[in-house]
């Protein structure tokens with residue numbers, strides 16, 4: 001009797017063990033299957049721009065896109081970023097907005113705190129919408145405001161601390177950061193800021209083909225020999241054939257013996273030593289000793305009474321030679337954008353004899369100055 005009931009008990013036990021093993025395997029398989037399915041659902045996170053410049057006390061939006069497959073949807077985000085470092089205190093976080101506007105109904109948390117010399121921003125947003133109203137592409141605009149300090153920093157998206165969730169089957173997305181860093185530069189009103197007024201050979205009216213040019217600029221304090229970095233500036237044409245642009249030199253200090261080295265994108269390098277240089281024959285200004293005073297903040301320099309000579313065409317090598325002249329001669333009459341970019345000196349939209357004549361004039365000035 002006792003043996004029989006023991007037997008029954010062990011059969012029952014084996015039965016239960018079997019059920020739990022089978023059940024366990026089922027759950028395990030199910031878990032792996034599901035996590036595999038979920039791991040295939042991804043959100044790409046991409047900053048729209050990787051570098052940004054702040055003026056003094058200026059607000060700017062840094063934007064990032066969140067993108068999933070068209071059939072997936074985004075319903076909530078927890079996004080974590082760091083910015084500023086080493087107590088530089090360059091920028092502050094101001095606000096968050098989205099495109100589509102007001103996509104998230106609930107602003108659950110927006111906080112910034114200082115963690116290990118870094119400011120950390122955490123944003124938690126949630127959309128209380130049904131599947132049809134949700135989207136697979138959201139832009140998050142983070143608004144930052146700079147202070148009155150000059151320096152550089154990084155805004156870093158911490159994907160490992162962030163979460164993005166959706167409705168439907170795909171609750172948790174894998175975050176795939178395309179770019180996770182934005183470099184920024186801030187200005188101070190104590191930085192040396194230079195507003196340039198320039199004139200280029202052969203351009204006598206508002207040019208037809210193009211109203212901006214690239215100019216590289218370097219300044220040298222000739223009393224100490226200290227040089228700035230070589231910087232690129234975009235200059236804009238005005239109605240009177242003058243070109244204007246601005247560069248900051250936060251790395252340089254006020255002094256009275258500066259010389260400037262300027263070079264337009266199709267032009268010869270020019271050294272300038274005077275804050276209002278003049279010349280009697282176009283393109284002939286030259287100088288030895290830098291005499292330009294630069295002050296904290298705004299400096300307005302009018303170099304428009306001298307002509308920046310053209311002729312050293314891209315790729316620039318510092319001289320006018322047969323490469324430059326034949327680039328024009330071999331392309332006379334052409335107007336495709338590639339060649340205009342390189343050899344249309346007077347910016348009238350065609351490679352013509354005027355461009356050639358301008359280079360020949362530059363060559364004559366260079367040889368007379370030797």
Ligand SMILES: [Ca+2]
Nearest residue numbers: 312313317319
């Ligand atoms: Ca050349």
Ligand SMILES: [Ca+2]
Nearest residue numbers: 344348350352
């Ligand atoms: Ca031309």
